[in-house]
Amino acid sequence: MSQREIQGVVVKIAGDKTASVLVERRVMHPRYHKVVKRFKKYLIHDEKNTLKEGDVVVAVECRPLSKTKSYRLKNVVVGAE
Template sequence: MPKRVVIGRVKSDKMSKTRVVEIPRTVKHPKYGKYYRDRTTCYVHDENNESNEGDTVQIIESAPTSKKKRWNLVKVIEKSREVDVVAMRAARKQKELETESAEGAS
């Protein structure tokens, strides 16, 4: 059987060399016939840590790498454009502290 190739979105990148990828899909309700959104969560092996949270990635089915990992990263299709506001504020605050300490030393 050929290996499945799917496209999903990285939901977590907190583990080293592992990403949690969410694959959205629509499912028809068996009784009522209404379509609803569902998702599948996969653990993906990312050898070079090239993907980050929010990225759209292409993954391929593989032999088990660990207890939960059954997929490998093929490529990053699109990088995330989300802005990390907390990191920006921390960097700005750090820069202000550095300039204040430099002015105080002068």
């Protein structure tokens, strides 16, 4: 079974070795048949504390690291300026 991957923007550094990532997905509205954006925030594990707000990152699913944290950093796609 493959691991789920998410890609999003770091919106907050949430404590030691943790970052909050906003993930956007586009879905078709069931009635109006228009593409709408849906957002969800995930906490991801950043072992080396290298992330900054504004980074675009990819995270992979892993075992639960805390009550709310089940993703770890895979790589940084675009760094913040």
